[in-house]
Amino acid sequence: MSVLWSKLSEVIVSVLPITVIVVILNFTIASLDLSLILRFLIGAVFIIIGLSIFLLGVDIGITPIGRHMGKTIAKTNKLYMVIVAGLFLGFFISIAEPDLHILAGQVELVTSGNIPQFLIVIVVSIGIAVLLALGLVRIVYNIPLFKLLTILYSIVFILALFTSREFLAISFDASGATTGAMTVPFILALSVGISVLKKDSKASEKDSFGLVAIASVGAIVTVMLMNIFSPTDELQGGMEQEHNESDSLFGPFLSEAGHIIQEVFLALTPIIVIFLIFQKVSFKLSKSNFRKIITGLVFTFIGLVLFLIGVNAGFMELGTELGSSLAMLDNKAYIVIVGLILGIVTILAEPAVYVLTHQIEDVTSGYVKRRVVLTTLAIGVGIAVSLSMLRILxxxxxxxxxLLPGYLLAIGLTYIAPKLFVGIAFDSGGVASGPMTATFILAFTQGAAGTMEGADVIVDGFGMIAMVALTPLITLQILGLIFKFKSKKEV
Structure with missing residues (x-):
């Protein structure tokens, strides 16, 4: 119970800033409907409770499963087993990722059904599966991460030349959205599980990161290929925001609960099934450890359900209205400044960010402090959202x-930054674009794009997640260089 209270207090500190900022904005430059504000505050309570329970569940459920599975895959020492495991795990975990469904739903909404939700989900999941398998092969066979990333992003840039500007935004956004609250903890644990078996502790430390980054490139590639080989006429769309007219404050929360419970259940089912199979065949954990992991999975389920209900029912509509209200102000500087602030504080409430920053601290034995990583990450995301607002203006x-100069800089830094920080940075890019970003900030951006004269809700409304995924690659590698220069030796 003390662990739960510890996580609860940590989460309160993280969620409080965004709550306070929205309330201040409501009473100053962006007056919002009272019912929206009240639902937002109720949503914040759901998020605080849900995120606390979810993080506890990840610690005792998802992480042990991933680590056990990683060790089992590595011990086979067979290439085909590594590839098959990567393809299987990558596809089924991605296809069940709630964040991906949120983004795909938004794409279907603003394109008036021209790009169906299920198509985006399937295409992205195929990409994740292929690249996750490649990422596992990299760890097992000690392929340098920076070299592989250089090759992968070179392919991305070549494909980008033949991709429409609408799909350019959607492809990079899909990359960020697919590495969400469910996928990231599992992939990180899987990566650590494989890496920990290496005799070289330095190599093990570095290879604990980078798998999320490699997997997320798969989403970019497959969505681009979908556009190239099945071109769509120029997409037209608009924001037809459904305003909730319910008199009950809790009505939207109850209406969201059903499908969110279903989504989270589907998200957890592949992990549960895989765990039970491996438990029978390979793990053979004691009854107490088995029960502990099952308890963790239950906590994960409850926590993620509460979190997503809070985000969807309390935050999403308000995000759209807030973006729209700020876009209508005469002084357009407000929306850029607010974007910067919202980006900084929103990242503090991302579930996967907690998982990653704690893992960084654990793997490096406290050498790289989570608070330092979190601060650097927040600055990067704040810059990303403000630049997205500038693009709308x-x-x-x-x-x-x-994206072009940003990724060229990020890839260039991989050759001089400490290799540990290369993996951390590229993993952070995917981790930063979790459910809070995929809902609240995406809705904020699309609200602004839908209102701003001259802006296109498809071209300008998407692409924000891509920016959020990009900036941490640069800021965290710069942090690595600072560490390198301070210590005078490679981390």
Whole structure:
């Protein structure tokens, strides 16, 4: 119970800033409907309780499963087993990721059904599966991460030349969205489980990170290929936001509960089934350890359900309205500044960010403090959201104007930054774009794009997640260089 209270207090400190900022904005420059504000506050309570329970569940459920599975895969020492495991795990974990369904639903909404939700989910999951398998092979066979990332992003840039600007935004957003609250803890644990068997502790430390980064590239590649080989006419869309007219404050929460419970159940089912199979065939854990993991999975389920209900029913509609209200102000600087602030504070409430930063501290034995990583990550995400607002304000500013130099810089830094930080940085890019970003910040961006004159809700409304996934690659590698220069030796 003390562990739960510890996580609860940590989460309160993280969620409180965004709550306070939205309330302040409501009473100053962006007056919002009272029912929206009240639902937002109720949503914040759901998020605090849900995130606390979820993180406890990850600690005692998801993480042990991933680590046991990673060790089992590595012990086989057979290439085909590693590849098959990667393909199987990657596809089924991705296809059940709630964040991916949120983004795919938004794509279907704003494209008026031209791009069906299920198509995005399937295509992205195939990409994740292939690249997760490649990532596992990299760890087992000691392929340098920076070299593999250089090759993968070179392929991405070549494909980008033949991809429409609408799909360019969607492909990079899909990459960020698929590495969400369910996928990331499992992939991170899987990575550590494989890496920990290495005799070289330095190599083990470095290879504990980077798998999320490699897997997420698969989403970019497959969505781009979908566009290239099955081109769609220029997409037209708009924000037809469904305003909840329920008189009951709790009505939206109750209406969201059903499908969220179903989504989270589907998200957990592949992990549970795989765990039970491995337990029977390989793990053979004691009854007490088995019960502990099952308890952790129950906590994970309850926590994620509460968290997503809070985000969807309390935060999403308010995000759209807030973005729209700020876009209507005469002084457009407000939306850029608010974007910066919201980006900084939203990342503090991302579930997977907690998992990653704690793992960084654990794997490095406290050498790299989670607070330092979290601060650097928050700054990067804040910059990303503010730059996305700037892109909405300036029609001539296109997404590739950010992505091309940004990724060239990020890839360039991989050759000089400490290799541990390369993995941390690229994993952080995917981790930063979790459910809070995929709902609240995405809704905020689309609300602004849908209101701003001259902006396109598809071209400008998407791409924000791509920016959120990009900036940590740069800021955290710069942090690595600072560590390197301070210590005068490679981490």
């Amino acid at each position: 300036i029609p001539e500013l296109q997404l590739w104007h950010y």
